[in-house]
Amino acid sequence: MIDLGHLDLRYTFECGQAFRWRRREDWWVGVIGEHVVRLREEEGGIEVASGISKAALRRYFRCEDDLARILNDISRDAYVAGLVKRFAGLRLLRQDPWECCASYILATNANLPRIKNMVETVCLTFGNELDDGLFSFPSPEQILDKAHFAQTCGLGYRCPHFLEFARHVHRGELDFDEIKRMSYAECHAHLKHFDGIGDKVADCVSVFCFDHLEAFPIDVRIGKALEQRYHFTGSYKKLSASSREHFGPYAGYAQEYIYFAEDRENSSAITRPGS
DNA sequence: AACCAGGTCTCGA
DNA sequence: TCGAGACCTGGT
Numbered sequence: 001m002i003d004l005g006h007l008d009l010r011y012t013f014e015c016g017q018a019f020r021w022r023r024r025e026d027w028w029v030g031v032i033g034e035h036v037v038r039l040r041e042e043e044g045g046i047e048v049a050s051g052i053s054k055a056a057l058r059r060y061f062r063c064e065d066d067l068a069r070i071l072n073d074i075s076r077d078a079y080v081a082g083l084v085k086r087f088a089g090l091r092l093l094r095q096d097p098w099e100c101c102a103s104y105i106l107a108t109n110a111n112l113p114r115i116k117n118m119v120e121t122v123c124l125t126f127g128n129e130l131d132d133g134l135f136s137f138p139s140p141e142q143i144l145d146k147a148h149f150a151q152t153c154g155l156g157y158r159c160p161h162f163l164e165f166a167r168h169v170h171r172g173e174l175d176f177d178e179i180k181r182m183s184y185a186e187c188h189a190h191l192k193h194f195d196g197i198g199d200k201v202a203d204c205v206s207v208f209c210f211d212h213l214e215a216f217p218i219d220v221r222i223g224k225a226l227e228q229r230y231h232f233t234g235s236y237k238k239l240s241a242s243s244r245e246h247f248g249p250y251a252g253y254a255q256e257y258i259y260f261a262e263d264r265e266n267s268s269a270i271t272r273p274g275s
Numbered sequence: 276a277a278c279c280a281g282g283t284c285t286c287g288a
Numbered sequence: 289t290c291g292a293g294a295c296c297t298g299g300t
Contacts (some may be wrong), residue, residue, distance in 0.1 A: 016281060044293055108282040115281075156296030161283085198283045219281040235290065259281075280299085288291090 001045040002054050004061045006068070009041055010091025012061075016094055016112055016131060017208055019103055020121045020137075029134070030062055031123075033096065038133045055109040062094050071211075074247055074254040079229055083257040090260060093208065093252060097176040098169055099137040100209035105165055105196040106158050107204075112263075121153045122162075141220035161196025184212040199236045207252035216243040218253040221262050 008027045009028050021030040025043070027049070028039045037057075038049040046156035048057065058064075071088065075081035106122070107115045119137075126138035126146070143150065150159050168174055174194075179187055187210050191202040198216075206215035217238050226232040232242045247254040 104281080109280060109295080110282090110297080111280040111299060113300090117298080132292080154297070156298090159284095196283070200282060204281070217281070220279090221281075237289090261282090279299100280300090281296105284294090286292090 001042065001055060001184070003045045003046050003092075004058065006062060006089055007046065008087070009039055009046070011087050011090035011260065013095065015090055015256055016263060017256060018095060019107070019112075019116045020123070024269055029176060031130065031134060034057065034128065034130060034132050034190055049216045057137050060094055063260070064174075065091070065213075067091060070250045070253050072107055074257075076247060077230075078191060080247070080254050080257060087257055087260060090257060092213070092256060094211070095209045096137075097179070097205070097209045101191075101197070102137075102165060102200075102203050104201045104204045104208075105161050106155060108196070108198075108201065109157060118153060118155055118158075122150075122155075124150050124212060125153055140170040144170055158196065164195055165197075179213075180210055182210075184214055188215070191271070197223050199240070203240070205253070213250050213252045214244055214248070216240055216247065216255045218255050222259055225262050226256055 003130055008045050013028055013030070017099040018030070023029075023039075026040055030037050030039075032052055033056075035050050035056075037052055040049075041048045048054075053264075056096075065090075071084045075084050106118045110118070122143075123135040123137055126142045126149070127135035128138075128142075129135050143163070146164055147166075150163055151158070155162055179190060182190060184206060187206050188199075188202045191197050191205060192199070197205075201217075203215045203217035206212040207217065216222075218236060223239065226239055226243065230242075231245065232239050234242075243255070244251045
């Protein structure tokens with residue numbers, strides 16, 4: 001049993017920030033680094049079945065974030081204030097930079113189910129089998145050692161960007177520790193130099209693995225929400241500036257609550273037509 | 276059966 | 289700096 005603070009596993013894993021968590025009966029099963037992790041909510045904490053250290057788990061779940069204070073800070077309008085109440089316990093995760101960047105290069109112009117499939121196929125093709133049917137996310141070297149198999153992963157036109165990114169990391173052309181020391185603006189600009197990383201992906205990885213909680217990724221759905229609910233318009237750059245100004249230093253948290261809410265709204269509209 | 280998807284790239288104005 | 293088109297492919 002471990003106390004990870006206020007945490008709702010379902011909201012946190014279903015909101016689309018990470019692609020590899022699955023519900024298996026009453027456990028959430030995922031892979032962090034080379035560890036299979038099984039988690040279950042119990043009274044008074046989270047039950048953990050894994051060899052991973054508690055410190056690593058606390059780090060992954062950003063336990064140093066004062067969630068109550070952050071949610072209070074982003075509740076700057078009625079819409080987000082309502083979402084924060086509905087989905088309290090949704091936490092941002094601190095993902096591994098290599099895995100996060102590589103995954104989000106795959107996450108362009110595809111829907112969530114397909115993205116999950118692509119990532120899972122990559123793990124199955126190149127990663128280490130850790131447990132029955134559970135694979136680690138492969139290292140750049142594991143991918144490059146049999147790069148020709150990438151064609152069989154259904155990545156489409158993302159494939160060359162994915163492989164090229166693995167090569168850049170393998171050659172040491174990205175220093176993730178150095179990027180972590182950059183400001184948000186520097187981090188975002190630096191990442192955009194790599195093929196397959198544009199404004200949106202740069203923002204995703206800025207907030208999901210480089211600790212820039214003010215980053216506010218804008219995909220088509222968030223763009224619609226910004227227009228309809230806030231009347232924000234214009235280029236990505238303008239929308240980004242407006243959003244960060246409105247939501248403040250924890251804009252990334254606000255973005256994730258909005259994305260999750262819009263996603264649920266969207267899927268329930270399809271599931272229950274009419275009314 | 277079309278439409279669309281956690282976009283990016285290239286190119287012209 | 290901005291907008292328009294093309295783009296792999298699988299979900300829905």
